[in-house]
Amino acid sequence: MLEITPLHYSLLSAALFMIGVIGVLVRRNVIIIFMSIELILNAVNINLIALSDQLQDLAGQVFVVFVIAVAAAEAAVGLGIIIAFYRNKETVNIDEIQIMRW
Amino acid sequence: MSNDSSLLSLILFTPLVGALVLLFVPKRQEDAIRWIANVFVFIGFLVSLPLWFRYDSANPEFQFVERLPWIPSIGAEYFLGVDGFSVLLILLTTLMGVIAVLSSWTAITMRVKEYYIFLLTLQTGMLGAFVSLDFLLFFLFWEVMLVPMYFLIGIWGSDNRLYSAIKFFLFTLVGSVVMLLGILAVYFYNYSVTGVYTFDVTQFHQLDIPFDMQWWIFLAFFLGFAVKVPMFPFHTWLPDAHTDAPTAGSVILAAVLLKMGTYGFIRFSLPILPEATIAFVPLVAGLSIIGIVYGALVAMAQRDWKRLVAYSSVSHMGMVMLGMFALTPVGITGSIVQQLNHGISTGALFLIVGIVYERRHTRLISEYGGLSKIMPVYAAVFLIMTMSSIGLPTLNGFIGEILILQGVFVVQKTWAFFAASGIVLGAAYMLWLYQRTMFGTVTNPKNENLPDLSMREFVTFAPLLLLAVWIGLYPKPFLDRLETSVDKVMMRVDSDYTPRFAAVMDVDAPAGAAGSPAAIAANGAARAGGLDETPAEAVAVTRVVAVNDDPGGPGMIEMPVRGGGRRIAAGN
């Protein structure tokens, strides 16, 4: 069996993070972007837990719990905004959402 | 006398309470508003009646005095009190208020609620000016009057109302700003002498201001008051304001507001600035005589009925001013009586114009003619008021004119010579007006069905007719009430003058009492003899403090203090 080292965790986390970032930057559907943001958050979570284990410090795990809670709240608010927006514009295409334009 | 101690406040605030009550009445209920306004202004008249009966005409002091601190930091007080001048003018104000409010019943159909609120507020403003013995309080009320009148002209007026309203407001304001400078000059001069900051007018009446300063202050007061009177070159706001104001506004303007100016002169200019007054007599008399003749002649040229009456006011007020500046007791008495007369007759004449204006909506004399036939009662009332206005004996105008002219004649015969020509011109323009409107045949078909005076309209005239005859036949009650007040003014402007109340008062007055004529006369003598004394060197100056232990209304006691002395505790 391959020994799973913190490096593996870090690589997984980095890969997930990059997937999330790329998802946020290139996808057009707001829902997908949202899911990508979740990916980024979870990549960070993995990193935090791995390092917490390695460093024998519970603070990292506590942070994770916080991140999950905030992510849940964020998801709720974000989805709410998306629904409200959809009702007005009948679209969730991010290219068409540019009301903050000058 | 507990009642007396707050009588003036009661008189002063009754109309204001009415205005406040009206604020809470829904504006759709116009009849309720009219009733409330009429009731309050009538109560205002009723509560002022005790002044007539309880005013002690033998007592030379201010009566019904009320005194409370107002702005202690600058020495301003809520200081009310009346003498003979103000008693008569207050009664005139409350009576004319009733008449003005009653006469508006059908004339005002637009924004009824606001109209009556303004009218009642105006009433309080005018009364306040007449009862204030604190110069700053007087100035406050003086300015307060402007605002409601401005709106009355500007909203409910006719044709050129905005122009007239603004002209009235600005003209008066310019005058009063300069007057305020004069007030402050007296205020600071008083401080420099007594070391006390106060706006107490009774204290100012004892000041001996140096002549140069008096001269400037007189000029400042003159501008403020002369605009209001109005005297000759400052009169042009009056025809516009009178003509464009609603009837009640014209009535109040003519009957009461113009009296503010003359009241200001008699209350402030003459007693506070006696030497300057004497120096200014030729100027004021000259302007008054010009006003008399000029106003009458211009009135003759008018085609607008209301404007004609307005110009006749200029002429009559010239007569009032001339009588006052004759500086003789007969002239001053006549001047005050003539103020009442002018209020009565000119007020009635404006009501008379208002009656036909309400029916026909025009004031052009040429639109009328032959009204005697259609409106006989109206014609009779108009005739009596015309006669009152041109000074027919047995009516009020005569008493005023004869006193004024006699009072002027003994001073300067040429003045009386020219002023008396006003009685010829007055007859000419009034009778011509009467002929053009009342006599002849009805040529204008629109006039054929005009209704005669209604009961309500007749009621508005009834008190004026009664007063006209009363003053004409038996003016003694009015003249008696003026006696001591006239004498007090005379003592200030003429140090040799022996007041009529001297004989009565000398016996029982305690030594040194400021109210006693001896003290005032001595004061006058000191002033006459010590003109070269600069105020800083004055050793003994007088300070007057009110004490409230005198049941007959607070008397004044006089305390000697060192020059520039500190504040002395109140006498009680």
Next chain:
Amino acid sequence: MESIWLIPLLPGIGAAINGLVGIRFFGKRLAGVLASFMMGWALWLSFWAFVELLGTEERFHQVTVASWIPPIPLDTVDGVGSFTVDWSFTLDPLSAMMALIVTGIGFLIHIYSIGYIEHEPRGGVARFFCYLNLFCFFMLTLVLGSNFLVMFVGWEGVGLCSYLLIGYWYHKQSASDAGKKAFIVNRIGDWGFVLGVFLVFFTFGTLDFRAVAEAASQMPVETAAVGFGVISAICLLLFIGATGKSAQIPLYVWLPDAMEGPTPVSALIHAATMVTAGVYMVCRNAVLFTHAPMVMEIVAVIGVLTALVAATIGLVQTDIKRVLAYSTVSQLGYMFLATGVGAFGAAAFHLMTHAFFKALLFLGSGAVIHGMNEEQDMRRMGGLRQYMPITALTMAIGAVAIAGIPPLSGFFSKDEILFRTFLHHGVFVPDRVLWGLGVVTAMLTAFYMFRLINMTFFGAYRGPAWGHGAEEPGHDDAGHGDDHGAGHGHAWHGPHEASRWMTIPLVVLAVGAFFAGFVGVPIAFEAVWPWTATIEHFLHPSFVAQGAHAVEEAHHMSLLGEFGLMGLSVLVALGGIWFAYRNYVERPEAAERLAESLAGPHRVLTNKYYVDELYDATVVRGTMGSAGGLWTVDQRVVDGAVNGTGWTTIAASWVSHILDKYVVDGLVNLTAWICGEASYVFRRAQTGLIQNYAFVTLLGVFAFVTWFLVAR
């Protein structure tokens, strides 16, 4: 005597009742009877007051009813005085006589008016009697008042009533014009009068007639040597008032126009009573006037000139009432002539007789006008004596009386005036000149009066024809109602005698005009008539100061001379009558030929010397012109200055506004503009696309991390 104040008050009450209640509720007869009753009552009181006065030694009684103006200190020449006026009334011979004249003649005229005014509408009748009673109230106040101001009350009050009564038919422009003219011209006189009153107070410290007379009697007589002093000034000013009220030159112009009023009014006010107020006032102040001989001379000259001028105008007038009006002016001139020569008694005597015969003549003319259906032009009358015999007879008596034929009243009074003028030695005017003018006037008087009588009552009827039933049916109602000027509105059945209401007063007055002269028979008749100069003796106490028991001057000349003068004046009068008879009865065309041959003077006389035109061009136009001019000045200059200030302020504010908007605010806006322009470059970054922002953020993070790693 204690209740003499009731004498004026009674008609006053009558006026109040008629005015307040009568106009609305009283019938015609009730209003008239009430007014007449009040006058009758006043007459009764006056009569008893007169009788009581005769019973007193002092012949003076003063009643103070109330204080009018309480004492107020006022400077006089002698230091501080006290200005005070009481409502007080005096009964002395002069005022008692005047009260009797006013109430007596007033009562008769009230009775007459009941008949005269009956065709007016109901309210109009009550209004008429209200005014008439009010007039009597004021007139009695005037004659009974015991100081200048109470007199002035009456003085102005009668002016008011005159104004109202002249303008009684107010729908007629000429009537209301005449009323206004009367009032204003009177006011010009009053202007002098009040100044005189002020000077009286200033000089004497009192306004009471008796006190003034006593004070004045202590002062020197201001003869030409002494100079024109304060008493002269007072008298001159008072006389200006008298010229207004008594229609003397230069203020006589209102009286002829005043004939627009109803005829009883002309009789009462403009003949018998009000216009004599000036004479009465001068007589009342006889002591003052005798101390100012120079002013007396002016009074006499004005009087005689007025008498002459008015008589000449009267010669050519064709309106019956205007002839009488000018006659009144002329006779008033006589009265002033009398006062001017110091014959106050004669003036008052003539005042009294004139009141009788002139009231008679006016009422007679009223009856004629009434009977002729409001026709006033004598050229359209003639021969009326057969239609109205009582009127003709009574008027003839009046005419004989005024012409001065003995033994009628006018002879005695006029002759007394001429006699005293003859004896008078003037200050400036040569002796006998005034007398000569007076005699000429007497002749003219006789002429124009008989011209009037002849044109009216003699000769052929020249008036409009009247049909007997020729009018279309319904005419009776057609004119009823409003149109009083054009006629009664009832069918006219030719000239007719007036009703009893009107003829009885005529007869009573005719009796008076006939016999009134016997109270003043000249002393020359002492031998045949024991009661000579009764009225002069009776009135004398009123003309001298109390205490100064000056003996009555004896005015005697030889009996022959005196009778010669009387004979002369009778001859002159007869001459005038004969001339009138010749020209208007014998040869009616002669008058026209005379007028044609003297066309120039005739035109001047017909146009009343163009005095009205002159006054119109100078005084009236001058006043109106200056009124209009001053109004323009007021609007353009005085108000122009105000509005100019306003406009200047507005212009200044506009300039400030421009400055503020483009300079001060310009700087502020410039800053904002620069920012705004700059923003065009930078705002491109704001795409609004979240992914752009996120990408840039990411780049920034990489850059930062890279920098962090490398630079460390």
